[in-house]
Amino acid sequence: MVTTTAPPSQPAAVTRPRRAKAPASKKRREALAAYAFLAPDVIGLIVFVALPMVLAFGVAFFKVDGFGNYKYVGLANYQLMGSDDQLWAALKVTGTYVITFVPIAFVVSFALAMLVRNHFKGIGWVRSAFFLPNVVSLVVVGLIWQFLLVDKRGAISNLLAPLGLGDVSFLGTPSLALGTYVLISVWFLMGYQMLVFLAGLKDVPKELEDAAEIDGANAWQRFRFVIWPLLRPTSFFVVVNSTIGAVTGLQAFDLVYVLTKGGPARATSTVVLYIYEQAFTFNNMGYAAALTTVVVAMLVLCTGLMFAFTRGGRFDED
Template sequence: MTTSNLTRIVPRRRPGEARAGYGFIALDGLGLIVFVAGPALLALVIGLFDVDGFGKIEFAGFDNFALMAGDKLLWKCVGITAIFTAIFVPTAFVVSLCLALVVKNPYPGVGLVRAALFLPQVISLVVIGVMWKFLLTDKTGVVSGILSPLGLGDTSWLGDPWLALPTVAFISVWFLMGYQMLIFLAGLQDIPNELYDAATVDGANAWQRFWNVTWPCLRPTSFFVLVTSMVNAIAGTLAFDIIYVLTKGGPANSTSTVIFYAYQQAFTYGRFGYAAAICGFVVAVLILLTGAMFAATRGGRFNDA
């Protein structure tokens, strides 16, 4: 069964269903405009001023943006953010998809398994960070005790510049995989069983059913997961809360992402205008990346061919 045949089999959405869908997301869209788009636009405006938080507000034009070009530490943070995103996004995608496939079909205790995997989502990220910091304490932590027989008991997971970023990425995957699993699970349950029956009749094995039925039908869901995880990695809570609690950007700035660097510029050094300019840069990058993903995948929709 080819993708083009699958396209003809999947029924088109009726206009009424589309209107209902837009109605469901209307309030969420309004919230995004008020609490995301509005602050992003305000950051761009503040980036044009020299603001120190003590009443100084002077128009600076594009001076703050010009300073970014020569800020070596900022571009180091850009590289760290890119590495973190490259580790986190594909790993979380694969892990959450595999988990969704595991808990898709009903079996005794599947509800408890789903709840356990989703449990981190109902816990504050600060609590998550404190918990993992306790578990990863050098030499005396629980993780060191478990890995001691393997000769890894003395490993400093958060204190080694080469290990800190992958460790933070691993914790981020652990935190977000339950949420992404539910998104994939919803996508899997929306696939008509008739498609699997037709593929089975055609003699397709389990891998062929996944590749020719499951994977094409999950394209819109996959697109949503990729975009949201990318935003989380670059400018979301994962890029700030977990890093702030676990490492505060260290050691040696090895976990300092762009958004964390902007926070330091604003609330440690009082350079609010410069921090706003950095945030404006981050917003512009996210818009470009998201636009490129939409253009390359057509929003995850099926090909019309």
């Protein structure tokens, strides 16, 4: 009797679990949510930055008075800049302010960040005290300092009287007004820049500092070879941001307008204040628009060069 055996059954195919794919509708909703969050900023930039820049570039080719009368003059507004002595004086004041304010504010704010980096009792109050001026309106800041520096009667004049400096007019002397303006600007912005540096210091791994200390590096060597290289992108941001703010920011107009209105003897007349005067004092809107486009172009060029030569602050990276 012949017996037959059934062939062995084939093992069931092993299937790997597949990662569940998000439905297309869910991805679409996430994308719409992202666009919805970005929309207010994008609309604000278009309405309040991009559109005015385009309009200013167009108005620069016209002679416009305060009554809305337009007369096409071509490049006349740009040609006028070459013979405008007050413009060149304002550019000189602005350049002096930038090369003085930016490094002083950088050093002071970085020193404050290193000072309040470590936690100690009351650290929150100390940080808040340094940042407090930045939350006050610049108009209020200007009025306060104007009151403190008023000639012969201000609080600072009274404090300096025993040193024989009680009669010094810090805002009324051409040789002192710009320096006083620089120091007030540093006092106002040092808290903000301090927080930026603190954020950068938080990203410095503590393990690297501890390893350097174990290897025998002193405090200066740890700063020079560990902390500073990792802070270069943050430092670059502070320099670029403070440079743009010094040329076109609120402290370049609001503060100087409240303190001195460009005086004495045009010693504190910044280029932004000069543009304001051309537009709203002399009703020369076309010339003011041309000046604005030139200033913006110069800032874009300088910022681009800084990015190109420093790689965004990463000097040593290949």
